[in-house]
Amino acid sequence: MTRTIRKGMLAAACLAVCLMLSGCWDRTELNELAITSATSFDKTDKGWTISYQVIIPSAISSGYGSGASGGGSAPITVYTTSGKTIREAVSRSVLESPRQLYFAHNRVLIVSERAARAGMNAILDVYFRQPEARETVNILIAEGDPSRMLRQLFAMQRISGEGLQSLIAKESRIDSMLPAVKVYEFAMSIVGDARSGVLPEIYIGGSPDVNGTDQLSKTSLTARLKLGRLALFKADQMVGWLNQREALGVSFIADRIKFATFAFPCGNRGQTEQLGTFRITKSSTKLVPRRAGDRLTMDVRIRTEGALEEMNCALDLLDPSVLQQLEARLKEEIENFVDEAWEAVRTQKTDVLGFADAVHRHDPKYWKKLKKNWDEQFAAISMKTDVKVKIERVGVSTKSFKKLEEQDTE
Amino acid sequence: MKEKITSFQVSALIMFTIAPTGILLVPGAITAFAKQNAWQSAVLGTLIGIGIAALIGYICNQNPGMPLMTWLERRFGRWACVLIGLFLARYYITVSVITLSEFSNFISDEVLHRTPQWLTMTIIMLVVLYAVGQGIETIVRVNMITFLVSALLIAAGSLLIVENMHAKPLLPLWEGSFAPVLKGSLLPASWLSEVAVLLLLAPYIKEKNSAIRTGVAGVALAGAAISATVAVSIATFGPKLVPLITYPGFFIVSVVEIGSLLERLEIVFISIWLLTMYLKLSVLMFGAAQCLIQTFRIRSERPFLLALGLFVVLNAICSWGNAADFYSFTVKAGFLDLLFSNVLLPALIAAGLLVTAKGTRRQRSYDANDS
Known part of the structure; x- marks a missing residue:
């Protein structure tokens, strides 16, 4: 009998222990959370203005987008709060939302140019201090009001925060012009030797903005979210913009090219009307610093391989000398990208090319002397480019269409 | 001395006595x-740790298989035994208090932000007391299961983290003087000196005279885990960002993203790590x-364990006002305490053993005659 009582008590104790597994004081119900998919930060004289793109679960499960029928309720809602500090602004959200904000599924962070120029330290601090925030979030910069980007809907992605992240991730993988930069990667770059970084721009092309599902019922949207320029940062403050050609040049020098496609003049030197398209499939860059007295020279050795994707010049692509000629033109074009990028970053005295790291690793003692005044030293460097391009494939057609046409007329 | 465990099981247990907090902090x-x-500091620290393990192993090999305190009493007399017993008990209580605080701080920081720490500490201590009450053999068996699971997980994890690693942050290799590397090696070495727990575990090992091998293998495993975590953290985040991150070991895994299929994997690693913390x-x-039971020949072990657990929990709650107090204590005082209790004291014991070696020989011949 006592054994049965003992067993019973043990079972009761086991059940009582289960009560402790419910999360104690931190018990959270899923339907009490406002899951954010994107956040934007703006800074004014009064403090921070934070906007949140919050997912509406019921609207997503009701099949928006799958039938492309349009109408119905929006899958997201956006609201804005303000405060003297970032977390104060976030805590103000309880004044207007019945649900508690939950940031673990946040995908992108859009920072206004104004806030970026004032400094990113506060944002980074919050991201590294809050255990809930994930540092794998992508950062984008927006000129003007960043909350506009959060309100904009995608035609093919239900949750636009997720859409934005796929947009930048695909671009950086397929085109290499603008890098997809995560919070921790940005933090790494601005505390690195060069103390500088880059972030891509997001903007809305067209008007009016697509803010309602009824606007999605048309085949062509009036406005779309687009990736634009590349923002330059010196320490945590934004200092300027690079255009897309310059951004591609930066990617070449900083060895960030995975794949890229660009047009180049394929005719004789000086003729720029006839163009071909080259797709890079493999590229690597080596930076070799050389010292001559007090003068620093940087050898930039770029080795690129790829395939022709389009040819508008009348050329016989089975002739090796023709390919050599094309490779020379491609080399010139890449040198142009690199030179334009170099001029742009040199004027801004912002080393986003990895030169500081290269000097530090190559000659640590010399780096010790240079690092105090690196921005000036960087601008005084003379850069020498050595580009080698290899056309590996010309596609499944060996002659250009134009060549066939010309042969017929002869 | 009924319970028996193998040398490999003890090596694995030593690893999990050192590594859980080591890889974290x-x-x-x-x-x-x-x-x-x-990473060079960590490797150098491991080499120093191996030296400490050899010293501890040497002492253990002198023990004919008696519980530590009983043996020391026979060798050095009652008062020396009481002094050493009290000192070691104080050390183990202090390290338990620190570990319990680290454990509950982590849970408060990462998982249960609003739950008061006294509750998490009490729950953790109840589980630990249950394990201690079951005896060392049970702890070792649970440890082996955890060891196998974590080995599989680490193998899978290393494949996933390779993508985010770069060699550049680890270069240039020999920049600056050797002094910071040497200074840096003292911290992992002090952590690895926790191998001194072998003094208490050695009498339970089945294989005789295997203590040096056991200790060295345990330290080598723990040192390798710490060195690898240091190297991978720097290769992933660069040397400037690592000091900023409180728990770099988990941060390495948290940045793994393979499409939207595999992400936020740190929770899997945290789950296993929690198990290892219980074991530690x-x-x-x-x-x-x-230490206390053997020194003072306590018979009613269970009520004593409860009292000891309560003492440790209360100490953990009341000792430090905030995170800064705790950090400065563990880095300054805790570090010295580790070296003093795990290296200096065993060195004194070893010296004492050499001095009283005559007595041992006499004892051995007596034991031989007896059998």
Whole structure:
């Protein structure tokens, strides 16, 4: 009998222990959370203005987008709060939302140019201090009001925060012009030797903005979210913009090219009307610093391989000398990208090319002397480019269409 | 001395007595002063740790298989035994208090933000007391299961983290003087000196005279885990960011994203790590309890364990006002305490053994005659 009582008590104790597994004081119900998919930060004289793109679960499960029928309720809602500090602004959200904000599924962070120029330290601090925030979030910069980007809907992605992240991730993988930069990667770059970084721009092309599902019922949207320029940062403050050609040049020098496609003049030197398209499939860059007295020279050795994707010049692509000629033109074009990028970053005295790291690793003692005044030293460097391009494939057609046409007329 | 465990099981237990807090707190602290060379500090620290393990193993091999305190009493007399017993018990209680605080701080920081720490500490201590009450053989068996699971997980994890690693942050290799590397090696070495728990575990090992091998293997495993975490943290985040991150070991895994299929994997690693923390705390509490039980020949072990557990929990709650107090204590005082209790005291014991070696020989011949 006592054994049965003992067993019973043990079972009761086991059940009582289960009560402790419910999360104690931190018990959270899923339907009490406002899951954010994107956040934007703006800074004014009064403090921070934070906007949140919050997912509406019921609207997503009701099949928006799958039938492309349009109408119905929006899958997201956006609201804005303000405060003297970032977390104060976030805590103000309880004044207007019945649900508690939950940031673990946040995908992108859009920072206004104004806030970026004032400094990113506060944002980074919050991201590294809050255990809930994930540092794998992508950062984008927006000129003007960043909350506009959060309100904009995608035609093919239900949750636009997720859409934005796929947009930048695909671009950086397929085109290499603008890098997809995560919070921790940005933090790494601005505390690195060069103390500088880059972030891509997001903007809305067209008007009016697509803010309602009824606007999605048309085949062509009036406005779309687009990736634009590349923002330059010196320490945590934004200092300027690079255009897309310059951004591609930066990617070449900083060895960030995975794949890229660009047009180049394929005719004789000086003729720029006839163009071909080259797709890079493999590229690597080596930076070799050389010292001559007090003068620093940087050898930039770029080795690129790829395939022709389009040819508008009348050329016989089975002739090796023709390919050599094309490779020379491609080399010139890449040198142009690199030179334009170099001029742009040199004027801004912002080393986003990895030169500081290269000097530090190559000659640590010399780096010790240079690092105090690196921005000036960087601008005084003379850069020498050595580009080698290899056309590996010309596609499944060996002659250009134009060549066939010309042969017929002869 | 009924319970028997193998040498490999003890090596694995030593690894999990050292590594759980080591991989969590060592990378940030040593990268702060040794920068990109911090992994060299960890390797150097491991070599020093192996030396300490050999010393501890040497002492253990002198023990004919008696419980530590009983043996020391026979060799050095009652008063020396009481002094050593009290000192070691104080050390194990202090380290248990620190480990319990680290454990509950982590849970408060990462998982249960609003739950009061006294509750998490009490729950953790109840589980640990249950384990200690079951005996060392049970702890060792649970440890082997955890060891196998974590080995599989680490193998899978290393494949996933390779993509985010770069060699550049680890270069240039020999920049600056060797002094910061040497200074940095003291912290992992002090952590690895926790191998001294072997003094208490050795009498339970089946294989005779295997203590040196057991200790060295345990330290080598733990040292390899710490060194690898340091190197991977720097290769992933660079030497400047690592000191900023409180728990770099988990941060490495948290940045793994393979499409939207695999992400936020740190929760899997945290789950296994929680198991290893229970094991670490169980071993330390086992040490504290055994020192007192053997020294003062306590018979009613269970009520004593409860009292000891309560004492440790209250100490953990009341000792430090805030995170800064706790950090400065563990880095300054805790570090010295580790070296003093795990290296200096065993060195004194070894010296004492050499001096009283005559007595041992006499004892051995007596034992031989007896059998």
